[in-house]
Amino acid sequence: MRVWTIALAAIAALSCTAAANDPARVVFPESVQQGAMVIGKVPPGSEVEYAGRRLRVTPYGSVVLGIGRDAAEPAVVSVRRPDGSVHEARIAVTPRDWPVERVSGVPPRTVEPPPEVAARIAREAARVREARLLDDARADFAKPFIRPVEGRISGRFGNQRIYNGKPGSPHSGMDIAAPTGTPVLAPAAGVVTLADPDLYLTGGTLLIDHGHGISSNFLHLSRIDVKPGDRVEQGQVVGAVGATGRATGPHLHWGMNWFEVRIDPLLVLER
Incomplete structure (x- = not known):
């Protein structure tokens, strides 16, 4: 039983490592506060749009955007990977109190x-x-x-x-x-x-x-x-x-x- 447990843990670890190294991954935070600077990760060479603006992508796949003080709806980021597949990232926006x-x-x-x-x-x-x-x-x-x-x-x-x-x-x-x-x-x-x-x-x-x-x-x-x-x-x-x-x-x-x-x-x- 112990051998099976160790084997399953090893498989899970390998799966997580493979996912982290997946060149097609799109990574953005699940939620941010109003007023946040958001840095995401996309496959290099992707086309990325947010709020009607085409975002620059660094050679290593980083993009950045800003969430306004009064933003209320989720931030929707569209990513077209180099292979043509499209991913839509939705980032929840947490409201803040403004004294x-x-x-x-x-x-x-x-x-x-x-x-x-x-x-x-x-x-x-x-x-x-x-x-x-x-x-x-x-x-x-x-x-x-x-x-x-x-x-x-x-x-x-x-x-x-x-x-x-x-x-x-x-x-x-x-x-x-x-x-x-x-x-x-x-x-x-x-x-x-x-x-x-x-x-x-x-x-x-x-x-x-x-x-x-x-x-x-x-x-x-x-x-x-x-x-x-x-x-x-x-x-x-x-x-x-x-x-x-x-x-x-x-x-x-x-x-x-x-x-x-x-x-x-x-x-x-x-x-």
């Missing part, structure tokens, strides 16, 4: 801007959106991320913001409290796509692209040490914490995107 954060003492012109200021804000927002459209083959997103600064998390992704008593947009990233001048490190390698010391709402603003549509943005900086086109490595100093733009005190706002979809940096750190 309300009240922020007082914000300059009134940043909450209800006059027409000329609103026009400037719109122009600057268009520049930022354009910088997030980069889609190249670098896979800097695939390695574990690090925190750009150490400190207390003073604002969390997704929380509903109320500025001076008036409802605003949900918070698009995580705020980390730190003194002005604290060095800001690149959380992952990438290429700088935007560096501007004086955007109206976000002050010193820096965007780093990590490939395949994944990008980081750093707001309210007091100093920017890199320029568009620069290649940066993980841990490199790229700027310094400040309180520029719409800020009530020194802190780093770190946001992340998958193209236009905002994702939660804290979930990226925890993956």
Whole structure:
């Protein structure tokens, strides 16, 4: 009986190993939270689509996508393998609670801007959106991320913001409290796509692209040490914490995107 048990265990182990090494396998998590960055595995050479977008596939078969803050339905990813067979992966999306954060003492012109200021804000927002459209083959997103600064998390992704008593947009990233001048490190390698010391709402603003549509943005900086086109490595100093733009005190706002979809940096750190 013992011999049969050992034999059956060996067969099961071999089957699991064979499945893991199956070149036709498609692997995505069964469920993720709202705001997640999702990395999946498909056969190299596959065609992958999600939310109407064709996804890049690395030479070793990795793909990445983002789940929005308000996503409610399962994420459906279509994979056409090189042999023509089609697999549909369905990823359940777990809802989260979004507390309300009240922020007082914000300059009134940043909450209800006059027409000329609103026009400037719109122009600057268009520049930022354009910088997030980069889609190249670098896979800097695939390695574990690090925190750009150490400190207390003073604002969390997704929380509903109320500025001076008036409802605003949900918070698009995580705020980390730190003194002005604290060095800001690149959380992952990438290429700088935007560096501007004086955007109206976000002050010193820096965007780093990590490939395949994944990008980081750093707001309210007091100093920017890199320029568009620069290649940066993980841990490199790229700027310094400040309180520029719409800020009530020194802190780093770190946001992340998958193209236009905002994702939660804290979930990226925890993956």
